[in-house]
Amino acid sequence: MNQDELKKAAAQAALDHLPDDAVIGVGTGSTVNFFIDALAARKHRIAGAVSSSEASTARLKAAGIQVFDLNSVNDLPVYVDGADEITAGLAMIKGGGGALTREKIVAAVARKFVCIADEKKQVALLGKFPLPLEVIPMARSYVAREVVRLGGQPILREGFTTDNGNIILDIHNLQILDPVEMETRLSALTGVVMCGLFARRPADVLILATTSGIRTST
């Protein structure tokens, strides 16, 4: 199986984790695109979706799935999203697609975070994938200097603006030995809107597609 086939298998397996008649949180990215396509076939069994990006909103609507504003939803039983890296403890790096802020907001509201990923995403230590930070544009240089003090190499994601009108700094070569502590430190920097480490609120379930089948862990 190639990586796309693995992503599709993980996305398909996530359907078993959806309660009927509920509003479902939907993430962003190529794995989630497969999930949205699978969800379209059973859209009559859900009440609709809350989306984590303009891209996912467009795909959900094109599939005939109603998209709700998060503020109008009291209860979100499950949020399905991908990851760029995930550990055995279910801490993640997210934001490769630049949607980390809305993803983290939806994840905060959701009672259960189901991460769908192919086996390439599983790592022992986070940080080989550059860690995205969403930053207010005028704070770019200040945040970059602070990141260098923490040992990372910040690179501006050229030509990219987030759905919230901000920039992304991708941090290369950062040693992330304690993901919770690093998330706390980076999130506290003035001008950082959101840090792509999802360690303080990790996933609750990982559906990992491997060449030898689906592995689910909690």
Ligand code: 5RP
């Ligand atoms: C987008 C994300 C995605 O979940 C992450 O980048 C994984 O994407 P893909 O499924 O395309 O590999 O965090 O902001």
